Amino acid sequence: MKKEENELVDVLIVGAGLAGIGSACQLRRRSPELSFTILEARSVSGGTWDLFRYPGIRSDSDMYTYSYGFKPWVNKSAIADGDTILEYIREAADEHDLNQHIRYNHKVVSAQWSSTDNLWTVTVTRSDTQSDNEEPLIIRCRFILSCSGYYDYDQGYTPEFAGIDDFQGEIVHPQHWPEQLDYKNKRVVVIGSGATAVTLVPTMSEDTASLVMLQRSPTYIANVPGEDPWLKPLIKFLPASWVFRLIRWKKVLLQQYIYRLSRKNPKGLRRFLLNKIREELGPDYDVDTHFTPDYNPWDQRLCAVLDGDIFAAIREGRAEVVTDHIDSFNSKGIALKSGKQLDADIVVVATGLKLKFGGDIAYSIDGKEVDLTERYVYRGMMLSDIPNMAMSVGYTNSSWTLKTDLTAKYVCGLLKKMNRNGYTSVTPTITDKMGEVPLLDFDAGYVLRAQDIMPKNGDRDPWKNNDKYTKDFVNLELKRNKHSELTFR
Numbered sequence: 001m002k003k004e005e006n007e008l009v010d011v012l013i014v015g016a017g018l019a020g021i022g023s024a025c026q027l028r029r030r031s032p033e034l035s036f037t038i039l040e041a042r043s044v045s046g047g048t049w050d051l052f053r054y055p056g057i058r059s060d061s062d063m064y065t066y067s068y069g070f071k072p073w074v075n076k077s078a079i080a081d082g083d084t085i086l087e088y089i090r091e092a093a094d095e096h097d098l099n100q101h102i103r104y105n106h107k108v109v110s111a112q113w114s115s116t117d118n119l120w121t122v123t124v125t126r127s128d129t130q131s132d133n134e135e136p137l138i139i140r141c142r143f144i145l146s147c148s149g150y151y152d153y154d155q156g157y158t159p160e161f162a163g164i165d166d167f168q169g170e171i172v173h174p175q176h177w178p179e180q181l182d183y184k185n186k187r188v189v190v191i192g193s194g195a196t197a198v199t200l201v202p203t204m205s206e207d208t209a210s211l212v213m214l215q216r217s218p219t220y221i222a223n224v225p226g227e228d229p230w231l232k233p234l235i236k237f238l239p240a241s242w243v244f245r246l247i248r249w250k251k252v253l254l255q256q257y258i259y260r261l262s263r264k265n266p267k268g269l270r271r272f273l274l275n276k277i278r279e280e281l282g283p284d285y286d287v288d289t290h291f292t293p294d295y296n297p298w299d300q301r302l303c304a305v306l307d308g309d310i311f312a313a314i315r316e317g318r319a320e321v322v323t324d325h326i327d328s329f330n331s332k333g334i335a336l337k338s339g340k341q342l343d344a345d346i347v348v349v350a351t352g353l354k355l356k357f358g359g360d361i362a363y364s365i366d367g368k369e370v371d372l373t374e375r376y377v378y379r380g381m382m383l384s385d386i387p388n389m390a391m392s393v394g395y396t397n398s399s400w401t402l403k404t405d406l407t408a409k410y411v412c413g414l415l416k417k418m419n420r421n422g423y424t425s426v427t428p429t430i431t432d433k434m435g436e437v438p439l440l441d442f443d444a445g446y447v448l449r450a451q452d453i454m455p456k457n458g459d460r461d462p463w464k465n466n467d468k469y470t471k472d473f474v475n476l477e478l479k480r481n482k483h484s485e486l487t488f489r
Helices: 018-030 082-095 195-204 231-235 240-264 266-281 309-315 400-421 469-478
Strands: 008-014 036-040 102-104 106-114 119-126 137-146 170-172 187-191 210-215 221-224 303-306 320-323 326-329 333-336 341-343 346-349 362-365 389-391 426-428 486-488
Touching: 008 018, 008 119, 018 036, 018 082, 018 400, 036 106, 036 137, 137 400, 187 195, 187 333, 195 210, 195 303, 195 309, 221 266, 231 240, 240 266, 240 469, 266 309, 303 309, 389 400, 400 469, 400 486
Parallel strands: 008 036, 008 137, 036 102, 106 362, 137 389, 170 346, 187 210, 187 346, 210 320, 221 303
Antiparallel strands: 106 119, 119 137, 326 333, 333 341, 426 486
16 A cells, blocks of 8 residues: 555544544535545444444433434434444435545554644554555644544453453453354343443343343432433424424433532432332332442433333343452352352453543654643643644533534634634643643543543633533534634644
């Protein structure tokens, strides 16, 4: 493969998942004059929704807020399965004629900024070539929009368990689910209590001989209906696009209300959530042990379950929850610190994700390597003193896409301003004193394990990462032409 030194595009989008496809659609809609290329390291589009194939995979946010703002969610199901979401993403790509712009099996290795040329030189390797000696592809671009998310696609997080090599059964991580895995009439233990575990349990339990959800500590779980109660009455009188926007804003405001309540009255929200679980499982079930966390709601992400399916599995005896600590694995299964033994044919390690900030791209400016962890986040999307680069990262306490939509539109506005005024670079620049606060106000394990790879977060706007969609909507959508602490040249 020859170097293509002369290839130049206006915008290089890294990643063809939910955020990358959505951002490219926004470019098509808002800045059709700009050229762009999407680089995807995998062989297909869809990101998470193509990679994750475990049983029952579905959104853990409602689809009215998880879908794109420009493409109304018309399916009656408020929570969608993985295949439906994947179809939705690819449908958006087809509608905006994106496939001709996507290069699969293209992994970005490095990006070098030249202040002389005001261009990025991006080095890319291809995984679909046959020779190890082929030269990397070189692409130049005016602006980089990183849409690769913040977790490691290659591997999930698995704790070090003593004796795990002694286990004679199968061990599976949900991130890389074996296509031919047969769990019918098998004894299954699912380790974990997060969003993945509570999705796996009700689905797998329909076919297993036994299923245990083994958790070290409980997680807050909220039951959500499969169909929004507003849908039927509204759809009788209003166009589908209006219904979508009304329900979308209702969901946004409800999400923010619940999150604010978790901060202002955590005891009240805790009591409400636990009472709902008691209603599902009955007075004789030990909710205190198995469903009462030792932290406040939204200190970690709230898990949503569809129409109470996990509670039905427990009531019907198809699934059991065990709250205990693992002592070690053995040939037959797992020995717990309480002395109990859990025999298993299959162990599913639903123990979370590994974060990888910035997609493992090595950035440099004028030949000097850039340490992203030393840079401050600007409006939740750019980094201090790094020109012509933005990252599309969603919310942790609301639907991911709400923020990525705003990011894409804001970037389009920046690019229009630059073209209109003849600017060739835009750089976030700190102009006043600023303190530092944690980037993510979140105690989830995958966040705590990744503190040392995160950039810095300021204690004032626009350098403080915001977790409220309504505030971001005002600042990024309604006031998108106000670019405080940005240097244009």
